Amino acid sequence: MKKDLDNLMKANNLDALLFTGPxxxxxxxxxxxxxxxxxxxxxxxxxxxxxxxxYNPMERDGAAATGLKTKNLAEYNYKKLLExxxxxxxxxxxxxxxxxxxxxxxxxxxxxxxxxxxxxxxxGVFSALQALMPDLELVGEGPNxxxxxxxxxxxxxxxxxxxxxxxxxxxxxxxxxxxxxxxAVNADEVLLREDGLPLTIGDVKSKINLWLAEGGVENPEGxxxxxxxxxxxxxxxxxxxxxxxxxxxxxxxxxPCEAGGGYFYDFTRTWCLGYAPEDVQNLYDDVYxxxxxxxxxxxxxxxxxxxxxxxxxxFEAQGHKTIRQDSTLQSGYVHGLGHGxxxxxxxRPRYGYGSTEADRLAPGTVTAIEPGLYYPxxxxxxxxxxxxxxxxxxxIEPLVEYPLDLVLEMG
Amino acid sequence: MKKDLDNLMKANNLDALLFTGPxxxxxxxxxxxxxxxxxxxxxxxxxxxxxxxxYNPMERDGAAATGLKTKNLAEYNYKKLLExxxxxxxxxxxxxxxxxxxxxxxxxxxxxxxxxxxxxxxxGVFSALQALMPDLELVGEGPNxxxxxxxxxxxxxxxxxxxxxxxxxxxxxxxxxxxxxxxAVNADEVLLREDGLPLTIGDVKSKINLWLAEGGVENPEGxxxxxxxxxxxxxxxxxxxxxxxxxxxxxxxxxPCEAGGGYFYDFTRTWCLGYAPEDVQNLYDDVYxxxxxxxxxxxxxxxxxxxxxxxxxxFEAQGHKTIRQDSTLQSGYVHGLGHGxxxxxxxRPRYGYGSTEADRLAPGTVTAIEPGLYYPxxxxxxxxxxxxxxxxxxxIEPLVEYPLDLVLEMG
Numbered sequence: 001m002k003k004d005l006d007n008l009m010k011a012n013n014l015d016a017l018l019f020t021g022p023x024x025x026x027x028x029x030x031x032x033x034x035x036x037x038x039x040x041x042x043x044x045x046x047x048x049x050x051x052x053x054x055y056n057p058m059e060r061d062g063a064a065a066t067g068l069k070t071k072n073l074a075e076y077n078y079k080k081l082l083e084x085x086x087x088x089x090x091x092x093x094x095x096x097x098x099x100x101x102x103x104x105x106x107x108x109x110x111x112x113x114x115x116x117x118x119x120x121x122x123x124g125v126f127s128a129l130q131a132l133m134p135d136l137e138l139v140g141e142g143p144n145x146x147x148x149x150x151x152x153x154x155x156x157x158x159x160x161x162x163x164x165x166x167x168x169x170x171x172x173x174x175x176x177x178x179x180x181x182x183x184a185v186n187a188d189e190v191l192l193r194e195d196g197l198p199l200t201i202g203d204v205k206s207k208i209n210l211w212l213a214e215g216g217v218e219n220p221e222g223x224x225x226x227x228x229x230x231x232x233x234x235x236x237x238x239x240x241x242x243x244x245x246x247x248x249x250x251x252x253x254x255x256p257c258e259a260g261g262g263y264f265y266d267f268t269r270t271w272c273l274g275y276a277p278e279d280v281q282n283l284y285d286d287v288y289x290x291x292x293x294x295x296x297x298x299x300x301x302x303x304x305x306x307x308x309x310x311x312x313x314x315f316e317a318q319g320h321k322t323i324r325q326d327s328t329l330q331s332g333y334v335h336g337l338g339h340g341x342x343x344x345x346x347x348r349p350r351y352g353y354g355s356t357e358a359d360r361l362a363p364g365t366v367t368a369i370e371p372g373l374y375y376p377x378x379x380x381x382x383x384x385x386x387x388x389x390x391x392x393x394x395x396i397e398p399l400v401e402y403p404l405d406l407v408l409e410m411g
Numbered sequence: 412m413k414k415d416l417d418n419l420m421k422a423n424n425l426d427a428l429l430f431t432g433p434x435x436x437x438x439x440x441x442x443x444x445x446x447x448x449x450x451x452x453x454x455x456x457x458x459x460x461x462x463x464x465x466y467n468p469m470e471r472d473g474a475a476a477t478g479l480k481t482k483n484l485a486e487y488n489y490k491k492l493l494e495x496x497x498x499x500x501x502x503x504x505x506x507x508x509x510x511x512x513x514x515x516x517x518x519x520x521x522x523x524x525x526x527x528x529x530x531x532x533x534x535g536v537f538s539a540l541q542a543l544m545p546d547l548e549l550v551g552e553g554p555n556x557x558x559x560x561x562x563x564x565x566x567x568x569x570x571x572x573x574x575x576x577x578x579x580x581x582x583x584x585x586x587x588x589x590x591x592x593x594x595a596v597n598a599d600e601v602l603l604r605e606d607g608l609p610l611t612i613g614d615v616k617s618k619i620n621l622w623l624a625e626g627g628v629e630n631p632e633g634x635x636x637x638x639x640x641x642x643x644x645x646x647x648x649x650x651x652x653x654x655x656x657x658x659x660x661x662x663x664x665x666x667p668c669e670a671g672g673g674y675f676y677d678f679t680r681t682w683c684l685g686y687a688p689e690d691v692q693n694l695y696d697d698v699y700x701x702x703x704x705x706x707x708x709x710x711x712x713x714x715x716x717x718x719x720x721x722x723x724x725x726f727e728a729q730g731h732k733t734i735r736q737d738s739t740l741q742s743g744y745v746h747g748l749g750h751g752x753x754x755x756x757x758x759r760p761r762y763g764y765g766s767t768e769a770d771r772l773a774p775g776t777v778t779a780i781e782p783g784l785y786y787p788x789x790x791x792x793x794x795x796x797x798x799x800x801x802x803x804x805x806x807i808e809p810l811v812e813y814p815l816d817l818v819l820e821m822g
């Protein structure tokens with residue numbers, strides 16, 4: 001949680017954190033500022049002190065709305081800095097950071113860097129800054145950053161943001177189910193639109209986007225609504241021209257976020273319209289049984305990679321190949337069991353390679369659990385996913401409920 | 412244009428370009444790949460050669476759809492690299508880059524870095540890579556990168572993408588105008604919703620987002636729909652609770668992009684509903700006259716900062732203070748005249764500090780022109796903006812047309 005940042009900084013020998021970039025669609029800055037219309041800025045958090053947001057003067061209202069301590073970047077006279085830098089904008093930016101750090105009393109120590117910005121700008125500016133301030137060590141912590149560790153557990157206010165996104169999500173999912181099951185079907189088992197033309201994946205996605213917009217949320221990562229072979233490839237988001245037919249596996253994976261790029265929710269169902277052929281039903285039954293088994297075994301503070309190991313055991317016992325047997329696997333259980341969900345759609349805890357001792361289902365954790373099986377060569381795939389919350393007293397439950405059923409009876 | 416990349420690389424002594432991050436909502440990768448469902452990957456373009464896209468195996472369909480030469484990242488055995496790196500994920504990523512560069516025959520020379528990724532990851536991975544490959548110079552070019560210079564001029568296909576976004580944009584703007592002018596108004600000159608409650612900025616923004624979704628586009632940067640004092644602060648996006656009234660300045664700045672984060676369009680109108688008070692009309696007249704003067708003077712290959720200078724002259728002649736007189740100005744003409752528009756909402760040409768000789772309205776340039784005046788202390792602001800295209804034969808015209816009128820007569 002955010003309140004853990006100072007302790008984590010101490011444990012990791014960090015004196016300050018520097019956040020940069022816009023407040024929207026930039027998870028680290030969103031986390032610190034709460035978002036708002038700030039297209040670019042910087043935030044410095046020294047250990048044991050409140051953060052300071054440095055804003056551009058045109059965005060003073062957005063900066064003020066964050067409620068944070070603020071400082072106007074115009075005070076640094078960029079024009080003069082650019083002259084001092086001989087016209088080199090990266091050097092000018094580094095000179096400004098040097099002054100900003102000086103103003104918050106930071107001339108030495110270790111400073112971790114955060115924020116979605118251009119890789120070349122980051123490399124250019126921070127190389128120049130490191131040369132200007134040799135006593136200050138700029139640190140790229142990578143996936144084990146104190147920020148990602150703090151973010152892995154959520155406080156009550158964050159949980160309400162995520163739960164609210166869950167409510168919007170299942171509301172849209174329900175509308176999609178109602179719409180599909182109300183469609184007419186022709187002799188070839190193809191669903192038909194109101195105008196009698198075949199209903200396509202593209203048509204359904206348009207409706208999903210419309211209903212998400214009605215719910216006041218954004219969908220920056222798109223939606224997976226894939227049928228048949230496409231459903232057999234985990235990250236195939238569906239071919240717009242494919243038509244909807246009865247009896248084919250549809251994977252519907254939806255992961256919207258708050259308007260402005262805040263908290264996400266993650267949710268997947270696998271559907272067959274009208275009926276399920278026997279092989280699809282068997283595939284579903286295998287995934288469903290592993291989903292039920294794993295989610296019934298979830299315990300507070302369990303090590304996330306142990307859950308992945310257990311999932312592989314369960315799928316292997318059913319006769320499926322798994323990714324722990326072959327990291328290049330494309331048929332069978334080919335991905336990780338889950339991931340944390342927060343201001344990024346994928347965050348800690350991690351279930352796979354590179355996990356640390358901290359990747360546990362600690363109280364406050366929000367995690368997607370999404371076992372699945374994929375057989376693209378057989379034109380099918382199946383995944384079931386809910387987003388779970390570990391409550392302060394150690395209960396582990398989906399943040400919102402929705403039926404897991406495979407078959408949606410037609411109208 | 413993209414076809415200029417090799418020449419620009421040669422002129423800037425670059426042997427290769429490395430792009431990293433997702434294909435969506437990441438302008439450099441979108442530009443090179445055309446977008447699609449690729450949540451993370453790398454693309455290496457050597458000078459004089461076709462680019463190679465490195466993709467994660469789960470996203471092989473998205474990678475194949477780009478039509479680019481591709482390579483599967485699974486071939487690099489991340490697990491083994493992580494062991495070799497002693498569990499250090501940044502070092503493992505650097506080792507993988509070293510192998511990838513080796514596979515495309517790149518062991519020395521200068522490589523520029525691009526892509527929206529986490530600043531700490533960029534700093535960590537590229538510091539490690541630079542140490543592993545001392546003969547390879549990693550370059551952060553900053554705002555004068557060859558990529559941004561290539562992107563400043565658009566080919567015909569890109570123009571059609573942007574024009575299409577313009578059509579969707581003015582379609583939504585027209586719907587907003589029709590809706591507002593159709594509202595009932597109470598005795599206090601407050602617009603009313605269908606249910607009789609006062610119409611708020613929040614209500615209007617919901618409708619805008621819905622109509623944008625209907626148009627199949629995204630709105631990742633939000634929309635500015637601000638009334639009264641809020642309209643006097645350029646980047647104030649509007650207070651949701653403010654009610655719509657007759658006779659107040661409304662700034663409506665809308666800048667959606669293609670679904671998945673492709674090309675943008677930028678458009679602003681200033682409206683008064685029903686009537687304009689004299690001071691608002693005077694403010695508008697000043698902005699309108701500068702807009703007409705500047706856009707009538709646009710000439711192919713003109714140096715963009717000269718247009719900013721000319722705009723300041725025109726506003727100063729009207730008695731307004733301008734940002735060239737005071738870089739911290741908050742009342743008067745407080746920002747730049749425009750900016751290029753493409754896969755980023757703000758790109759080259761630049762109209763202000765740090766511009767280079769290349770910041771010209773060359774054929775193929777797409778640029779927003781947006782003069783404005785702001786008087787927050789008087790509760791008003793005014794900005795007019797269209798997105799212009801410099802055609803191959805040097806004609807400069809807005810990509811789509813829409814009336815510039817201040818007053819919208821109530822229906």
